[in-house]
Amino acid sequence: MVTEVKQVRKSISLALAFIYTPIAKGVIALGNLITPDKGFKWGLFTNENEFRELMDHAHVRGLVESDEHEMLQNVFELGDTLVRELMVHRTDMVWIERDKSLRQALSLALRSGYSRIPVTGENIDNVIGIAYVKDLAKRALDHHEAETTEKVEQHIRPAVFVPENKEAAELLKEMQRDQIHLAIVVDEYGGTAGIITIEDIIEEIVGEIADEYDDGIEEFNWISETKARAKASMHIEDLAGELKIEMDRDEFEDVDTVGGYMAEKLGRVPIAGSTINLHGYSITSERPLGRRRRISSVIIERLDKEVDEHE
Known part of the structure; x- marks a missing residue:
């Protein structure tokens, strides 16, 4: 050893x-x-x-x-260092179901900013392969009808699975040797623990890669009388205070941030355009930033009373 x-x-x-x-x-x-x-x-x-x-x-x-x-x-x-210390946790993964169309997959890729997306079967613990955007785009370009008639599972590549307790240095060597960019991390029970890319490991050596488009937005500011922008990392209680709304602790018992609250309500990681409603306001995630494509900010708009009453 x-x-x-x-x-x-x-x-x-x-x-x-x-x-x-x-x-x-x-x-x-x-x-x-x-x-x-x-x-x-x-x-x-x-x-x-x-x-x-x-x-x-x-x-x-x-x-x-x-x-x-x-x-x-x-x-x-x-x-x-073990793989589980560097991976993107399953709650932060962007993935797509096998029966989605090429158009839906390309739309997800465009909104999330990822070029490789895990494809699942029955659930997230059943990853059947990886969809490469370049494969889907080429197919849609060569055969326009395929965009709506063909399923994403018809155009996937095999997934590579690694245990979460594998040493990161050993995995880096294997990924370089076999030209692997992304691997699915599995826990001791065989379930999906997360994903890891070669960049995740390299960042552990050279440090976090800053995003060139991070424009340093304020934590919260009103754009107009009915619209505001907030950081996804803003605490949900602070947001409630800015909006002057009452929230029970039970509503966000397991999360702290606006981004975390959105993920809990959506049942998956939010991507650009994802929307939820909160006490008479709509919260829509904006474009992702950084290499891991995490949502950086959200747009908050006050809903009309008529719409709010019919929700």
Whole structure:
């Protein structure tokens, strides 16, 4: 087991060395300069601890930037990280039923921003494959009638399943070797625990990738007399306070945020255009942001009294 872990770490280190060749060469060259008393006569490090000690020493002396030091430490810690710690939980998954049409699948992909979507059978614990948007789009373009007459299950690719207690470093190696982008994570009972992508693992090394379109909206602000915008991360009680409505704690017992409340009411993760009603107001999710395509903000509109009475 120890040998396998070392091999995985060696593979990851080589991959990073390929990407950061100048840094890798510089680190080796600095070794003897920083700690001449240790005498790295082979120009390499004999074990992991020796390398990490050198990086700590270089960081303290200001020769290695904080983000570079953190990245190198993350590479080694990846060997002790399990898949379940990095996965997207099942409650945050975007998925589609097997009997949906190509048009419905393409619409879901457009609204959610995902290019690969798990396809389910009876329920989310029965993932039968992965729908690639490029496959669906090509089929719809070549045969226009297929958009409404063919089902998404006719155009899926096999899904890859991994246990939630698998080491992330080992999975990264397999995904690179087999060119796997997305895998379904299963729990000890065989149910769907979530999904994980190669980007999820890489982010654990390099840090979270910021979204270029994050426009830093306010937590809550009125756009007009009847319309407002709020962050999906806003606490549901704070939203109730802004809207001056009364909510019982039982209504949001298991959630805290506006986004979480929407997911609970919808029964699945909200995507752009998803709408729920709340005490005379409609709440509609806006476009997703970030690599994981989470809803960033919502539009809140006051409903007409006549509509509210007939709900």
